[in-house]
Amino acid sequence: MTPILEVQGVTKDFGGLRANNNISFSVQKGELLGLIGPNGAGKSTLFNCIAGVYNVTAGRIFFDGQEITNFKPYEVSRLGLARTFQIFVASGDLSVIENIMVGSFLRTRSRSVARRRAEEIIDLMGLGEHRDHWVSELPVAAQKRVAMATALATQPKMLLLDEVAAGLNPTEIDEMMSLIRKIHYDMGITVMLIEHVMELVMNISHRVIVLDSGNMIAEGKPEEIKQNPEVIKAYLGERYVAQQQKGA
C-alpha cells in the first residue's frame, strides 16, 4: 500500500497558542482513518491545515505524491481531496440538487453532465425526496448528507469528514455509518473522519489517531485505542470503559 496523504511534523500556532504540535502520520490508499480527541484538541485545525484553509507554521503535507503544503482550498480540492464542514451553513439560495451540481461543476463545464452526476449522487445518498428543497429547510441528518454529497460530487480520491454524526439520533447514526461504508468500499474513496460519536468511529475505522491539546498521543487499531490508558485518561473517560466492559 502507498500513502495517499502524508503529514510531516505539522505545527500550527495561533498567536501564542499552539493548536497543532509537530504532528506526523500518513493515510494509506483505501484506508478509513478516525481522528478523535477532546474539544480543543486541534482536530479541526489539523483538517483546515490539510485542506488549505490555514497555512501551517511548520511542517509539510503531501497528497497523492505531490506536496500541498499551504495550497489554497480550491487547489487542494482540484487535486482530489474534498472535505465537509462541521456546520454546513447555506443561506438558502440553492436547492439540494443545485448545491450538488456546484460540486460536479468542478470536473465539467457542461450543465447536463453536471446535472447527471448530481442525480447519480442524489440516488446514492438517498436524497431523492429532498431534491428540490432548500438546504436550510432540511433536518440536520439530511443537511449532513447534502454536505457529503456536494463534496463527493467533486469526484475526490479522498474525503475528510468533519463530525458528520454530531446531532444525529441512534437510527440516523446507523444510517450514516452504512453511508460512510458505502462511500469507502463501493466508491473506493479513502476516508478520514473527525468524530465524537465513539460508536461510529470505533466501528468503522481501520485505524484511529488521538489528539490532545495539540499533540498526537496515540495511534492504532480501534481495539488498541480503547485499551490505551493515556487515551482513556485524556478523552474516553472511565465511564466509556465501564460501559464497554458491561456490554462485553
Next chain:
Amino acid sequence: METIRNIFDFSDFPRKDLVIFGLFCLFLFIFPLIPHSSFSMATMIQFLMFSLYGMGWNTIGGYGGQVDLGKAQYAGIGAYTTAVMLIRWNIPFWVSAPIGMAFAIIWSFAIGYPLFRMRGHYFAIATIATSLVLLDVFQVWDFVGGAKGLEIPLKKMPSLMYLQFRNDAYYYYILLGLFFIGFFYINWFRKSRLGFQLRAIKDNEEVARSLGINAHWCKIKAYAIATSFVAVVGSFHACYNFNIEPEDIMSLDLSILIAMMAMVGGAGSLWGPIIGAAVLVPLKSYLGSWLGGKAGLAGLDLVIYALIIMAIAAFEPRGIWGIVEKARRRKRT
C-alpha cells in the same frame, strides 16, 4: 448545441411567468407603433437602459452577492470612449462601443483585483470610492472636456453607424435589440458553471472554496461581465443624449440607481432587474419632473431611494420577486 439550448431554456419557470413575459415583450415590440407622447417614449428608453444596467449589475451583485455601488464609472468609460472617438476621429458607435467595453473591462480588472480582497460593506464602500475618484479625474482632464463634458456634433443626415436619428423610435428598437441580447445572455449565464459558482460563493464562500472554486477569480470575471453591460449602455447614452458630463454619467446617483434596479426587483433572479426598472424608472421620471420645478426640494429623490433601500433590506432582501416567490411557496405548502 447545449449552449444554444441553455440560452433558450426557461423550463424552470412556471408557464404563467413565461406568458406574462411574452405579452410584455409583445408590448415592447409594438410600443412605438401605438400613439404615445415623447415623454413616455423617453421613459421607455430609460426603462430599457436601466433594465440593461440592472441585468449587468445582477451578475455580480445579485447572483454573486457582492454589492457593487460603483458601476457609474464604467458607464462613464463607455460613454466617454464613444464620444471622444466620434468627436476626434469620427469613429462610429458600432466600433467605439466594443472598444469602450474593452477599456471598461481592463479597468474593471485593475479595480476588481484588489477590491475583491475585501468583503461585504468594505467592498461596497471601496467601489463607491473608486468611482468617485475616476469622476474627479474626468472633471479635470482636458482631453475629455473636463467638467464641461462633451457635446457630440450632429451629422447632417441620420445615421445608423453613428446612432443619430431624428426619431426616438430608432433608438428604441436598437436598445430593444440590446435588451434581448442581454436578456438571453443572462438566461444562459445563470445556468452556466460561473453562475452556479457565484451562487455558491454568495451562499457560503468558505464552502465554495472547498469545492474547488477560486472565489476571487470568479468574482473578478463576473465583475467584468457586469462591467461590459454597463459600458455598452454608457456608449448608447452618449449617442442618445448628444451630451455627456462627468457629474451626470459618473455620478454616485447613477451607481446607486443601477444597484437599485436589481435590488428592488429581485437580486439574483432573471426577472428582477426588469421588474425593478419597470417600477423605478417611471418613479424616477415622475420625481424628476415634479422636483425639478421646486426649489429647495432637490435631493429629495435620493432620500426616497434611501428609504426604499432600507425597506428592502429590512423586509425582503430578495425584492419584489422575492415577495412573489414567497407567496407561491406558501400556496404550495
